[in-house]
Amino acid sequence: MYRDQVLPRGIDLVLRGREFAGPRARAAAGLEGEVLEIGFGSGLNIPFYPAGLKRVRAVDPAPAGRRLAARRAAACPVPVEYAGSDAQALPVGDASVDSVLSTWTLCTVPDAARALAEIVRVLRPGGALRFVEHGLAPDKRVARLQRRLTPLQRRAFGGCRLDRRIDQLVAAAGRELTRLDTYYIYMRGPRALGYAFEGVAVRP
Numbered sequence: 001m002y003r004d005q006v007l008p009r010g011i012d013l014v015l016r017g018r019e020f021a022g023p024r025a026r027a028a029a030g031l032e033g034e035v036l037e038i039g040f041g042s043g044l045n046i047p048f049y050p051a052g053l054k055r056v057r058a059v060d061p062a063p064a065g066r067r068l069a070a071r072r073a074a075a076c077p078v079p080v081e082y083a084g085s086d087a088q089a090l091p092v093g094d095a096s097v098d099s100v101l102s103t104w105t106l107c108t109v110p111d112a113a114r115a116l117a118e119i120v121r122v123l124r125p126g127g128a129l130r131f132v133e134h135g136l137a138p139d140k141r142v143a144r145l146q147r148r149l150t151p152l153q154r155r156a157f158g159g160c161r162l163d164r165r166i167d168q169l170v171a172a173a174g175r176e177l178t179r180l181d182t183y184y185i186y187m188r189g190p191r192a193l194g195y196a197f198e199g200v201a202v203r204p
Contacts, residue, residue: 039105
């Protein structure tokens, strides 16, 4: 009940905050053609989709997320279709999408390296992963707190980890990082919860 019903609603409430709008807009701005979005959730990225997309294939494990996203998806001029629930095993053909979008998702995937390998598989050559994720901060005191909080965070927030080096994971998957910005989302607040990796990685 908590994982399937309560948690998706809580995540929708937290991640619809104003501080997340800018990163979402930047991540979605360069999407083109056929798009796969992992961690689609309640559809909070829909308002930022650029015009002219052919289709968005949504991947998300929570049925409650689909219900929360229904109104946003119905109002979206871009067709949205669900394409499975597991980013680690995408039911999508090889080299079949132009862009992949991931926002605050790789922290919760049990095997992030496997999910990134799947993303490489489904992207066409030259296709791009556009992402915003939170992860391990460079500040030693913040990082130490993140490691202490991660066991509790994982239990309370669907497996979410605060201590992943997203940049290293993306680079290790064999993609070229063409843009990477890092920053704290919360200027005044819980820095351990808000160190962000925002970037673009292209399949060679």
